[in-house]
Amino acid sequence: ETGVTQTPRHLVMGMTNKKSLKCEQHLGHNAMYWYKQSAKKPLELMFVYSLEERVENNSVPSRFSPECPNSSHLFLHLHTLQPEDSALYLCASSQDRARGGGRGRETQYFGPGTRLLVL
């Protein structure tokens, strides 16, 4: 596998279900991101992990719970979602040089996304 992979690619869930989205990056990066893209809206940053530490939580409801067990893997745990949470969920990774002693961050590279439908 190369780049950033996401599973599943499609997910349909009821409002009472619990599910998880998985992201894996094969780029040797140390920062990972979750984004949400709703119809006709720009991509919105949800969470950022750098060196496995959550460094940004962009006012996301608690029904979304991220987990970053190591620098290559990122999960988004979903529970009691609402129909308005239906969207494309994108994972990205980058090399965070700022936290690694360098002088800035590099470009974010995206996975293919998980298309989520909440019924």
Next chain:
Amino acid sequence: DQQVKQNSPSLSVQEGRISILNCDYTNSMFDYFLWYKKYPAEGPTFLISISSIKDKNEDGRFTVFLNKSAKHLSLHIVPSQPGDSAVYFCAASYSGTYKYIFGTGTRLKVLA
């Protein structure tokens, strides 16, 4: 308040001609700008970036221009090819933040 705007939702261009995609921003703190391309059922793919210390960056058929005084960014594709047909997003960021602010995208259609 949308800090990054792509006012043209769609653009059609003849194959071989120039495609110009535009992006405006409002936050003068932005110092790093990027263009991504997205095909259906795929994630955004990084195309080209520019930092605020430059006004132009070129990579093959793709050139990004930055006009800081006008807070305007553009992507030129020359010559356009049918495979360039996709949605193009501009994004902006600034030092000290992990956040990329994205525009809503412009759908480019290159006609053969």
